[in-house]
Amino acid sequence: MGTCYKGGADHYHSITENLDSMRKEYKYHNGLFGEPGQSKNKSIRNIVSDDPAKTAQEFYDNLAHGGIETELLYKDGSIKGYQTTMEDGTIINWRIVSSSADKSPAVDIDVQFSNDHGDLVTQKIHFVSER
Secondary structure, three states: OOOOOHHHOOOOOOHHHHHHHHHHHOOEEOOEEOEEOOOOOOOEEEEEEOOHHHHHHHHHHHHOOOOEEEEEEOOOOOEEEEEEEOOOOOEEEEEOOOOOOOOOOEEEEEOOOOOOOOOOOOEEEEEEEOO
């Protein structure tokens, strides 16, 4: 039995295979998506949406297309989110509810072990409501 790749892809994708379409759909500058958040850490970002949960899931699904996905679980066994490992070593986590004060959904991108991530940098993106 073969490996199943996220989104029904026919091969194991590198993050760079998905990056071009993501740059066109979401604000992207200097390897970072979205806008700076309230944190002084420039790698913590915000993407504003009228439906943050839906936008976070779509963002994750598109960025992680062609990767190998596993569930992230809380200690009680309930689903915390999902983790996808890309062919190049990039790890993408989607947390349905983050630990931030507003409990916004979040996508974490870790390129620390990637050998082909283009200009993408490690970052945490919170999906927040339009105010």
